[in-house]
Amino acid sequence: MGDVVVPPAGATPTIPLTSQTRQAYEDLYAKAELAVQATSDGTILGSLNDTKDAIGAVISADNQAQLAQDDASFKAVQTAIGAANDALKKLAGDIAGVASKIKVFGDVAGAINVVLGLVSAL
Amino acid sequence: MMGSKNCLDNRGDRVSHAGMRCNWVSFAARIDRQLSKDRDARNSRRDGTGLRGVRLLAGAMVLCLCASGCTKPIAEHATAVAAATAPVVDQATAAYAGAIAIHDQAENFDAVTEFEKISPPPPAPPAPVYNPRTVEPLLSQEQVELRLAVLKGLQAYTKSVVAVSDPDSKDLDDAAKSLGGSLAGLGNSFLPAGMTAPSKETIVVTGGNTTNETISTQTPAISAGEQKGMSVAIDALGQYLVSRKVKSELPGIVEKMDPEIKDLCELLAKEIDILSSQETIDFNLVIDRQTLFLRTASGLDPEVRREQIMKLPELARQQKQAAQQLKVLRAALVKLEMTHHALAAELQGNNPESIKQKISDLGAAGGNLGKFYSSLAQPAGK
Numbered sequence: 001m002g003d004v005v006v007p008p009a010g011a012t013p014t015i016p017l018t019s020q021t022r023q024a025y026e027d028l029y030a031k032a033e034l035a036v037q038a039t040s041d042g043t044i045l046g047s048l049n050d051t052k053d054a055i056g057a058v059i060s061a062d063n064q065a066q067l068a069q070d071d072a073s074f075k076a077v078q079t080a081i082g083a084a085n086d087a088l089k090k091l092a093g094d095i096a097g098v099a100s101k102i103k104v105f106g107d108v109a110g111a112i113n114v115v116l117g118l119v120s121a122l
Numbered sequence: 123m124m125g126s127k128n129c130l131d132n133r134g135d136r137v138s139h140a141g142m143r144c145n146w147v148s149f150a151a152r153i154d155r156q157l158s159k160d161r162d163a164r165n166s167r168r169d170g171t172g173l174r175g176v177r178l179l180a181g182a183m184v185l186c187l188c189a190s191g192c193t194k195p196i197a198e199h200a201t202a203v204a205a206a207t208a209p210v211v212d213q214a215t216a217a218y219a220g221a222i223a224i225h226d227q228a229e230n231f232d233a234v235t236e237f238e239k240i241s242p243p244p245p246a247p248p249a250p251v252y253n254p255r256t257v258e259p260l261l262s263q264e265q266v267e268l269r270l271a272v273l274k275g276l277q278a279y280t281k282s283v284v285a286v287s288d289p290d291s292k293d294l295d296d297a298a299k300s301l302g303g304s305l306a307g308l309g310n311s312f313l314p315a316g317m318t319a320p321s322k323e324t325i326v327v328t329g330g331n332t333t334n335e336t337i338s339t340q341t342p343a344i345s346a347g348e349q350k351g352m353s354v355a356i357d358a359l360g361q362y363l364v365s366r367k368v369k370s371e372l373p374g375i376v377e378k379m380d381p382e383i384k385d386l387c388e389l390l391a392k393e394i395d396i397l398s399s400q401e402t403i404d405f406n407l408v409i410d411r412q413t414l415f416l417r418t419a420s421g422l423d424p425e426v427r428r429e430q431i432m433k434l435p436e437l438a439r440q441q442k443q444a445a446q447q448l449k450v451l452r453a454a455l456v457k458l459e460m461t462h463h464a465l466a467a468e469l470q471g472n473n474p475e476s477i478k479q480k481i482s483d484l485g486a487a488g489g490n491l492g493k494f495y496s497s498l499a500q501p502a503g504k
Contacts, residue, residue: 029403036410042418049410053232056403063400066392067261073389074268080382081275087375088282091367095289098363102356103297109304116311 013058016065025062029055196372197288199465204280206458211273213451214390218261218269220444221397221404225260228404231411233257260400269393276386283376283465286368294360302353306344313343373469380466387459391452398448405441409434 013021032052039045233254241248261269344352416422416430 026399033406033410036406040417042414045414045417049414050235052410053235053407056407060400060403063396064258064260066396067265070389070393071265071268073385074272077382077386077389078268078272078275080379081272081279081386084279084375084379084382085275085282087371088279088286091286091371091375092282092289094367094371095286095364096293098360098367099293099297102294102301102360106297106301106304109301109308113304113307113311116308120311 015058015061016069017058017062022059022062025055025059029059196368196465196468197284199461199468200280200284200287203458203461203465204284206454206461207277207280209454210387210390210451210458211277213447213454214273215270217394217397217448217451218266220447221401222260222266224401224404224408224440224444228407229257231408235411272386276383279379283372286372289364289368294364295357298353298357298360301356302349305352306342306349309344310342373466376462376466376469380463383462384459387455391455394448394452394455398445401441401444401448405437405444409437409441412437 013025017025029052032048032055036045036048036052039048233252236252239249239252412430412434416427416434419427422430
């Protein structure tokens with residue numbers, strides 16, 4: 001674990017954890033979990049579980065803090081995606097506009113044809 | 123990986139269409155054959171000027187389309203991006219839901235411990251009174267909704283890119299057909315009618331004398347075949363205009379989104395690491411607390427105890443499955459980032475053969491990921 005020292009029992013670590021402190025907690029948690037898995041004695045198991053879960057609670061708090069920090073990044077991406085979707089919607093409208101303009105020409109030509117038909121019938 | 127820089131490897135700001143395969147040569151030949159066939163079948167009184175005009179128009183349209191290139195390769199790459207996006211959206215949604223569910227379960231197990239906690243003897247401070255209302259979820263409703271909204275936006279983006287790169291031509295086809303029909307009607311009103319070739323020889327007996335008569339019937343100035351040719355030419359013009367619009371605007375949109383997609387993939391990858399860490403802690407808590415209970419609970423009915431012990435392996439299986447899903451999602455994120463970057467490169471004309479091969483591979487991988495995800499979505503044991 002190097003120079004990184006996990007806070008003594010009872011002390012509250014600062015959340016979010018630094019990457020080194022986080023790694024130290026993770027290593028400690030992994031060792032505690034291994035100890036839990038290797039124990040069948042109920043009394044010892046209870047004590048090991050309490051220790052392991054206390055370490056897990058610190059990592060969980062850090063996880064939740066990191067997830068909360070990500071909210072701003074998600075909002076920024078959401079804005080960018082929204083702008084791209086608006087631009088694509090406009091482009092789709094322009095593409096549909098090509099067909100509608102051709103249709104207008106067709107309608108006009110059809111209307112002229114009808115008028116000519118009526119005139120020639122007179 | 124495509125490198126860490128966000129900008130594309132631009133060699134200029136013009137879109138190049140080199141290397142695009144088009145079927146417009148066969149398209150031109152088809153129009154030409156249709157019109158020639160139509161002309162040969164008729165003995166038109168006209169000098170054929172109108173027919174040549176239509177052929178010229180069709181030829182010009184074909185040249186327009188050849189010059190503009192076609193959007194087929196872009197549509198294929200856009201489809202590959204959409205295929206790579208689908209598993210990311212589905213699996214990320216499932217990953218958040220799964221992590222929240224196991225965290226809630228862990229909170230339930232933790233509630234037993236906290237509820238039963240015995241205060242130490244004075245002067246040590248008493249243990250806090252357990253209150254279920256103070257339990258915090260892994261992610262709040264707002265946080266979940268924000269992430270789901272981003273994933274839905276991403277899916278809408280890739281679907282829109284596919285839609286504009288390969289637009290539905292039904293409206294254009296209908297409009298071209300309508301305009302072709304209207305123009306043919308106008309032509310028939312203004313232009314002199316044609317005559318068919320002598321089609322019938324009849325012997326007419328009048329007062330003992332026989333004479334031969336050939337019969338020709340009047341035909342419209344613009345035949346049905348010419349009308350079809352006009353509609354096809356108008357349709358080609360419409361496709362050219364659509365293609366030009368797509369090629370002028372889509373590259374900018376996709377290029378601008380490329381660093382955003384990269385950021386999003388990295389952000390999701392970071393959150394997967396957090397979810398993975400949290401799921402490990404939560405699954406361990408559930409399994410270990412249940413194990414402790416089964417080892418220490420006295421007076422438990424042997425049959426009930428047996429059933430509860432038999433549930434432990436299922437929890438371990440769920441833990442492994444959740445870890446595997448996150449691993450697959452991590453890989454899907456890398457592929458999404460790469461396929462989008464390849465699409466952006468294709469739109470900029472910077473698409474060497476090696477990247478084309480990667481796109482093909484990634485497209486197939488996207489499909490496999492979707493299938494794999496579906497298999498993982500099956501309930502355990504089925």
